[in-house]
Amino acid sequence: MRQAVSQPRSPEAELPALTGRARTLDVVLIAIALLYVLANSFGFGEFARLPQWYWGVDIALGVVASVALWWARKHPVLIGVLMIIPGTLSITAGLAVVAAVYRLGASASPRLSIPVVGVHLALALPYHWVVDVPGMDWLTWLIFIPLLYLLTLSVGLLARARQQVIEGLQRAAVADRERYNAQLATLRRDERERIAREMHDVLAHRISLLSVHAGALEFRTKSAADPGHRPMSPEEVHDAAVVIRENAHLAVEELRELLEVLREDESASPLGASRPQPRLEDVRDLIDEARRAGQHVDMTIDEAAVQNARASVQRTAYRIVQEGLTNARKHAPHSPVSVAIRGDDGRLRVEVTNPVALGLTATEIPGAGAGLAGLTERVRIDGGKLRHGLTGGIFALSGELPIGTP
Template sequence: MVATSLLDALDAPDEDDPVRPRTTRDWAVDSLTFVFAIGFAIAVTAQEFYGWGTPERIGRGPAWLLWLDLALSLVLCVALWWRRRRPVSLALLGVLFGVFSAASGGATLTILFSVAVHRRFPVAAALTAINVAPTLIYAWLRPDPAIGYWATIAWTTVFASIILLWGSLIRSRRQLVRSLRDRAERAEAEQQLRVTQARQLERTRIAREMHDVLAHRISLLSLHAGALEIRPDAPAAEVARAAGVIRASAHQALQDLREVIGVLREPAADGGPERPQPTLTDLNTLVEESRAAGARVTLELPDGAESPPDAVGRTAYRMVQEGLTNARKHAPGALVTVSVAGAPGSGLTIRVRNPGPITVGAPVLPGAGTGLVGLAERATLAGGRLDHRREPGGGFTLEAWLPWPKT
């Protein structure tokens, strides 16, 4: 019981060479090795009986020993079909046969080759040495008058060493191929992961653009619709003008949505950002849209002809846009002050400030509550910072600083 457990532990496959199903190639190789071992056993036995050019070899043992040698050799040849799963057990069995058997030499060398291929070098070297050791006894019990005692031991050692090195070389090559294949699979998996991450980042960016663009447009629509709801008796001209603004805002919202979704369908022609990508120069248009909707907004832009880089201006635009949207949601009718100031080297400061709401009964616009979170993320990605705080009396201030490098 203990011996069986020990043999099972020794025959357990290595982690770097697991047992796999036998392929067609494996069946062909096993068949050839089986035929080789059988032929070797028959040839050695015939040599013992008939000499074949070396008559001094005849009669190196009684006839019953020669037939027993052949029979046990055939048993070891049949056991070769299990050499892939139990090479250590078969190698130890070959040690017992090696004390008196010459015909089992072919099967023993084949088993040692399997050990060298499928087991680590220390294990293979130890089993090879153990299988060579019985030659000391075999060469004494059945001396070979053609080559002598020490020559028999030397040649056995040489052949066993060649088999050990050959099998170890094949094992090293298989490990190298397996390692290269694993690296290729890992590289492919990492590439797929990078593609997935890039897609996720692109989806996040598009979702952020949709939030920034559509929240602004839809808040304008809600503001006009709320005005019509509050004043159902307004003059027809004023109603028509408000309806025209609603129609124009809805059209612009759809256009912005098409441009954002278009990023998913058409790759960028160059390395620049895709549309819609407004910059700091578009703040006047943004403020005019808010004023046309009835909001009170003042805008202060930096003096001088130099404008910040497009990436900085784009981030500043989105921050002002989100600030105006939040003011319309939470402080309808309040005066919103937008100031943008800065210079190359000192950075760009954006400030959106409004007092508490002054319009009583104005409809409350719904919101997801993630606008400021998105702005903070934008500022961090741009290398800047964002601060927002409530003022006494219910007011609110949104302030951000963005780096503006010197050109």
């Protein structure tokens, strides 16, 4: 579609697009040209040098020239060339020839229309020398005919230039609309992908909490028959069930929100559907929630760096902490976790570390999942770097982000 819009249309390609109004104007113009032929048919006596038999030829040429105007839109150059004959030999074809010159200027390229009109002038001027035109002397004829042809051609060229400007504006509008639609589609896709990443992080966090509490509940209730283990009290069972129910409810609500956004109609922009974004000040709530789930979390936060960090960096730093807590909960559930957020040389450094089970190797630490892959891309967009790996029995997830503009 873009290629078709950018190519200029030839006059021959305009015919299928002709409107009923254009064809009606052509019919009216042909009718006026025929009336001009009829009106001049009664003035034969004024042209004394024309023989009686030639007057019929003159009228016939006038009629043919008038009817030929029907094809002047589709083939302006061809009709303009053919009109040289009646324009040279027939006085009754004058109006039709002038109309053809206008159509030639309006529809054909100037490099074609100007030479054709030049031939018209060169062959039309001697007519007055052969036949005296009543009411017009030779000098007046030499001035009037060039002015008539050149004025008509100029009006046609002006109409052509106007049409080209309109078509150029239309093509530019179509191209701008296509660019806007493409940008809007890209924005929608990027926004949906961002929302999907956000929801993945949140759901992974919720489900990991569910898994921890459900596992603890399963272990403690199963071991109640073993005399060596203390069974869970009703209050502990109740608290665990409340945590499971609340996190299951939140997970379902957040999943429903995700599905609503992703199923949103293409005509509606999803830009307004974004959920409130977390900030670094929300890390404390995240850590408190992890502690309530049974994780042992040690937290160190540089308050000055947190306050100075821009919103996108705070959101990314929050996601680093969330991903680190989630991974620790899934792969090292009984290990203490250390969270450190510090500012240094205009950079915000976020690190989440936890010891792993003895004998666990780096290849057994999940590092290619959607969470870390999406987080790596998120940090890269914010102009930072993300590292994760196992060193000396400690798994570390660390990110370095610019506090200000990257």
